[in-house]
Amino acid sequence: MKDPLLCVHNLTKTFSGCGSPVIRDVSFCVYPGEVLTLVGPSGCGKTTTLRTIMGFEHADRGEVKHGDEVLQSGVKFVPPEQRKIGFVFQDYALFPHLSVLQNVMFGIRGVPRARKRAIATEVLWMIGLAGLEDRRPHDLSGGQQQRVALARAIAPGSRVVLLDEPFSSLDPDTRHTIRGEVRMLAERAKMAVVLVTHDQEEALSTADRLAVMRDGVIEQIGPPEFVYNHPANRFVAQFLGRTNLIECRAEGGVGDTPLGKIDLGREVDGAVTLSLRPEHLELHKPIEGRPVGKVIAREFKGHDMTYHVRLGSAEYLVQTDAGCGFKVGDEATLCPRMPAAIVDDSGAGPVKNVRLPLA
Numbered sequence: 147m148k149d150p151l152l153c154v155h156n157l158t159k160t161f162s163g164c165g166s167p168v169i170r171d172v173s174f175c176v177y178p179g180e181v182l183t184l185v186g187p188s189g190c191g192k193t194t195t196l197r198t199i200m201g202f203e204h205a206d207r208g209e210v211k212h213g214d215e216v217l218q219s220g221v222k223f224v225p226p227e228q229r230k231i232g233f234v235f236q237d238y239a240l241f242p243h244l245s246v247l248q249n250v251m252f253g254i255r256g257v258p259r260a261r262k263r264a265i266a267t268e269v270l271w272m273i274g275l276a277g278l279e280d281r282r283p284h285d286l287s288g289g290q291q292q293r294v295a296l297a298r299a300i301a302p303g304s305r306v307v308l309l310d311e312p313f314s315s316l317d318p319d320t321r322h323t324i325r326g327e328v329r330m331l332a333e334r335a336k337m338a339v340v341l342v343t344h345d346q347e348e349a350l351s352t353a354d355r356l357a358v359m360r361d362g363v364i365e366q367i368g369p370p371e372f373v374y375n376h377p378a379n380r381f382v383a384q385f386l387g388r389t390n391l392i393e394c395r396a397e398g399g400v401g402d403t404p405l406g407k408i409d410l411g412r413e414v415d416g417a418v419t420l421s422l423r424p425e426h427l428e429l430h431k432p433i434e435g436r437p438v439g440k441v442i443a444r445e446f447k448g449h450d451m452t453y454h455v456r457l458g459s460a461e462y463l464v465q466t467d468a469g470c471g472f473k474v475g476d477e478a479t480l481c482p483r484m485p486a487a488i489v490d491d492s493g494a495g496p497v498k499n500v501r502l503p504l505a
């Protein structure tokens with residue numbers, strides 16, 4: 147296992163005039179070549195976490211380490227300009243009066259001007275902006291401006307880069323392309339990247355690991371597939387996408403639900419709440435001896451279809467392929483394709499923090 151490049155431990159921050167902390171005991175590590183996305187609803191503390199790591203805000207307590215170097219602790223505070231961490235803002239924050247090259251050269255310190263120019267030129271080439279060195283930011287597209295901001299963040303040699311909602315003002319295609327580029331860059335340059343977003347799809351598709359925040363606290367951290375399929379609680383389950391929450395009783399690892407008996411994938415007894423995502427359910431013609439519901443609506447989405455099925459007093463969502471022939475009014479049986487995730491029980495919940503094993 148490689149050593150982390152960035153470690154944050156119990157980071158807590160209260161703004162003056164606010165009674166309670168806006169982030170509480172935030173802890174995570176980011177490894178070389180890894181992209182960690184911080185995702186959560188507006189106001190949950192994502193930006194404050196990044197700004198505190200960067201040193202733009204003073205933490206009440208907690209520790210920030212870059213490799214072996216302590217940047218923030220009870221007795222130490224390294225100012226932002228000495229942290230060797232790159233920061234990309236949502237609005238790019240480029241200097242409008244400087245050229246692309248000058249913008250990228252701006253943060254490089256301690257080397258002669260010719261060397262700064264060579265470094266900036268190389269980074270711009272790496273990021274696909276060769277040939278645009280002499281342009282001003284307002285002569286660039288949004289995507290190109292965001293690439294310049296990224297180049298400026300990494301040009302000083304930063305191996306830790308913090309990105310605060312950097313793609314939010316870009317069109318979907320450009321967003322998609324730049325997300326891929328950030329991932330490639332992190333891998334190639336062995337950088338540790340923390341990406342803040344409130345877009346759950348972006349968080350899932352860009353992350354090696356994602357951390358879901360609510361009210362200043364990390365609720366769950368782990369590889370996207372794990373967190374999506376095994377949410378630690380109802381909030382995480384619902385924040386990362388549509389899901390069917392089912393309250394039932396479990397015995398010997400089997401849930402007795404209105405849909406019938408459902409495998410829970412582990413030994414558990416007593417009252418539980420399950421999360422079954424729409425794509426984890428299948429729609430069948432009525433099966434004898436199994437509960438039967440009625441299709442009450444369907445949403446055609448091009449590549450797939452979501453059915454709304456009423457069964458008893460509840461409504462369930464089922465995602466099928468777009469060619470599924472069920473119509474509104476049809477009767478159907480719902481069958482799970484995989485064990486349901488337990489999001490709430492009185493015993494041990496799912497694993498809360500999972501570190502991605504790196505080669």
Ligand code: ATP
Pocket residue numbers: 161162164168186187188189190191192193194195344
């Ligand atoms: P968004 O997705 O909307 O950008 P966020 O998750 O990044 O939200 P933060 O910007 O970190 O959230 O804000 C967290 C909380 O801290 C919010 O309630 C916000 O109003 C508050 N806050 C942020 N900056 C300050 C400040 N300088 N002074 C007082 N309160 C602040």
